Amino acid sequence: MKITTFGRKTGYGHGLWSLAFVGMALLAGCGGGGGDTEVSSPSDFEPPAEPVNIGGDAELYDPDRLINVSVTMSPADFSQLKSEARTLASTDRECVPEFDYTEFTASVTIDGDRMDRVIVRKKGYMGSLSPSIPSLKLDFDDLWPGRTYQNMTRMTLNNNRQDPSNARQCLAYDQFRQAGLAAPKCNYARVSVNGQDLGVFTNVEPIKKPFLAWAFGDDDGNQYEAQTADFGTWLSQRFEKKTNEKENDRTDLQAVTDALALPDEQMVNVLPQLVDVDEFIRFWAVETLLGAWDSASGNANNFHIYRDPGDGLFHFIPWGADTAFRGAHPLKPLTGVLYRNFSLADRLFNIPEYRARYEAELEDLLATQWDETALLAEVERIRELTGTTADAAASLKTFINGRGEPGDGDYRPARRAVIEQAIAEETPTGEVYRLSDTEPDCGAPATTSLTGSIKSEGGADTGAFRFTLPGGQSVNASLTFAAFEVDSLVYSVDRESKPAVISLLLIGADVNDNFTPYVLQLFIEASDYVPGTHQFHGFATNALLFEVDESQPGDVRTLALGAEGTMTITRAGTGASEGDVELTLDATLEYDSGIQ
Known part of the structure; x- marks a missing residue:
């Protein structure tokens, strides 16, 4: 076991040593949202609701404002809302299946103004999905036609999972508007559900007809x-x-x-x-x-x-x-x-x-x-408004103003x-990655079960993960045997995610095939990195399977992505023993369409 970085021994390609960071970067995923599903209408015995504007005519997206949003809903409904998500593997298919979030009814209080019969649902395509801090969409008008809050029928509350600084979205949209381009307005909201403080969200103007108008x-x-x-x-x-x-x-x-x-x-x-x-x-x-x-x-x-x-x-x-x-x-x-x-x-x-x-x-x-000075001042203003820590905003400031001097390690x-x-540069550097404009393959993907028992204690890594290749070959990837050549379990933490995400990078040698190496990367939100059974959920809790291929960037090729399954943690170390862990896996992976 090793924490954060690889200590290279001999044998495998150098790409394995950076894979932990590649995998953690994949957490950034994609944005977007899902469709709606029908909700029961108000009882026929209820009188018709009159159009009303709650909260007066204040500017909902005033940049100096930190809105307080309190949602009250059935605990069972909130538990279901948090659990809903596309599977990671489904988003990589050539034909992405339809997915609809369930709509729930709730009471919502915004800066002291209470509204009942509000529609609430989860929001997110992949990168922002979280089983603990879900992004939310609120609809004030659906069950009460003509009702608005400060002249808006909806609110979109982004959880800032990919931005612990809480500042990137509003800063970016402001840059677009300064350039004379259409972009949504936004500010900030402190969100709670059933009394649980979920933290600071970004309140972004929906791209709907009012925006277009x-x-x-x-x-x-x-x-x-x-x-x-x-x-x-x-x-x-x-x-x-x-x-x-x-x-x-x-x-x-x-x-x-x-x-x-x-x-x-x-x-x-x-x-x-x-x-x-x-x-x-x-x-x-x-x-x-x-x-x-x-x-x-x-x-x-x-x-x-x-x-x-x-x-x-x-x-x-x-x-x-x-x-x-x-x-x-x-x-x-x-x-x-x-x-x-x-x-x-x-x-x-x-x-x-x-x-x-x-x-x-x-x-x-x-x-x-x-204007670097103005940008850094705005980062500080947002940080003070939202109560964000200086560490959480450090990478944003570094992007704007740089860090250190040439020759410095950092x-x-x-x-x-x-x-x-x-x-x-007369000749531009870098490659161009264009989507392929070919007829999509909408057939059922090849799948495999993934099982495993993993243990790391005091630097000793043991156990194995098992799966079956599309051709039918069974793989028994042993961490115990791989440990003779490499550190076969690498623990790292991505603090550029909110909440932070734990990565466990497992390197196993296939005892059935001349110790061929395979790499399995597990992710789990730090708040869930405790004993218990945890369902796969977006990028927040999931698995990526790789094979070593030195012809590929990073010397690895993605084989399969997590679909459904569980990670059961028996023991998770803390403090000086934070890399110690004992867990089992029981999941289904989907192979990439190009894998034969």
Whole structure:
């Protein structure tokens, strides 16, 4: 057993030594939300409710405000709400299955104003999912038509799971708005459910018709949400239509797809008739400057597009900005500083005129908007408003202003220097990761059971994990035998998640096949790292299975992701013995579609 870092012995590729950090970075996952399910209507014996605005006309998204939100609901309902989640494996399928969160009724008190018959449900696609601190959506209007709170029918409360600083989302959206782009307003809320304090959440304006009305002056156009979506024959189907759903006319998406299929000299004439290209380039530049890796240009994810009836053009709207002010891309590690993991960005970047315009936008943002002193002051203001610790905001400040001097072991350049260097490079560094526009395989995935008994005590690692490869070969991966070559259990803590997440990286040698090494990474929220049985839940509690492959980045290849199952902890060390653990596994994994 080893804590936090590997102590390399001999034998296996060096990628294993960084895998703990790769795996922890995967926790950043993707944003987004699920659909709704029906809820019982109020009793027929209840009198009709009159439209009413609760709380007066104060600005719900006043940045100087820390709202108090208290939810009261059935304890059984809250337990079910917390437990609901997509499986990690399902989000990696080529055809992601539909998933709906259950809607519950609750009483909600906001800054002293109580409202009954409020709809509450969980929110989140993958990265923000937590079994202990769920993001929430509140709907004041569904069971009481015409009721609003401070003129809003809904609230979206993000748990900041991927941002312990609590500041990234509001800082990011403010940068988009300063650049003249449409972006949601937001501030902060302290949330409790049934008297349990869940901490500080970000109160983000929903991208609904009221937002479209003030941002564009017209809310009748087609709005789409992207969760790993792009323009393409097949990829465009991943855009979820959020307005005009009954008509379901998606020909506007097809028009952009057709334009991007044209040669450059034709595309540059057709595309501006469909997309506000100048505005997109500025949007793309802001995403890049913010290091928002889980974004449109960074990950083909976490954005909305809206076709404004006023000009007939598509406009981009940022969403899920809790991974902004990060920079490095944990899922696509060879991505360069200048993001272009999206068809529109990639095509434009490869046309010299448009690359020059993109880089000019970055230079303009650095010259006129990117103010390190003001940004750091705003981080401090938010930290004081929300009661966030200095340690929780440290990585955010480092991203903005850098740390140390060149040559120092912990040196980190300021974001300004990173962008300036990237612009100066004649040949851009990094690779481009585009989604594949091919017909998806919607067949049932190959699965395997995963079992295991693991023990680490006083530096001695024993036990094994067992699974079956798609071809039928049984694997018995022994930590005991692997320990002769490597530290076969590595314990680490990711404190850039809220709550912190424990990672247990297990290296086992297959006793059935010449001691071939396999790697299993287990995750569990620190608050759950106690004796008991814990259900798999998103990235918060789950497993990733790898094989050693030195031709891959990090020298490993992902084999399978956790679907359903349990991790039963018998003993978890604390203090000087925090890496000691004894646990068993009983789960189902889904193999990646490319694994034969």
